Amino acid sequence: MVDLRINGKTHRVEAEPGTPLLYVLRDELQLNGAKFGCGLGQCGACTVVVDGAPVFSCLMPASLLAGRDIVTVEGLGSPEAPGPLQQAFIDEQAAQCGYCIAGMVMRAHALLLKTPSPTEAQIREHMDANLCRCGTHMRILAAVRRAALGAKAGGRTAEASPARQGAL
Structure with a gap:
């Protein structure tokens, strides 16, 4: 048994010590945002x-995450009420x-937590x-820029990013 704190709630799950977090999220907790892509990180x-x-959840054993804060795409918002980063996407x-998007959103989320106003180079390097x-x-990349601009403007997303201006 391991207690995992996911999206602010504690879940007691029974998993073999080497079971990847991805399988616990999807199979036991029905948090299906994180996708199995390659299984190799x-x-x-x-x-x-x-x-x-x-973190690549396909590589991280759930047993190593007790007591740590885990956030999935479901913790950022919902289809009915997307969070600011999700709305920027x-x-x-x-x-x-759409297969990669939850992972992209989560990688962008981690960047914006650490660097709220990243440069273009920082965005590209982090998202790589x-x-x-x-x-x-x-x-x-435009969605990450939009979210960063929105956070800078007090939580609102920018009306139009440089990548989308003039594009029809």
Whole structure:
């Protein structure tokens, strides 16, 4: 048994010591935002935030996370009430197939926790660990910029990012 603090709530789960957090999230807790992509920590579809840092949940044994703060995409908002970062991804139309987006959002969340006003270079470097096979990287970067601008403006997302201005 291990007690996991996920999205502010403690969950007691029974899992073998080496069971990846991803399987606990999806199979036991029905938190399906984190996706199984490669199982090797190479794509980032399973990214969650642990104590403020992005983590590939497919590689992290759940047994090592007792007492730590785990945030999944479900902890940032809901379809009915998306959080500001999620709304920035929606506004920038950053999802095509949507498979990578939860991991991208969580990686961006970790960046903005640490660096609320990141430079373009910081955004690109931080987001580089997650892959999008559909090719919406530019929209993803624009969503992160939008969220950072929105936070700077007091929690509102910017009306239009530089990447979307003039685009129809």
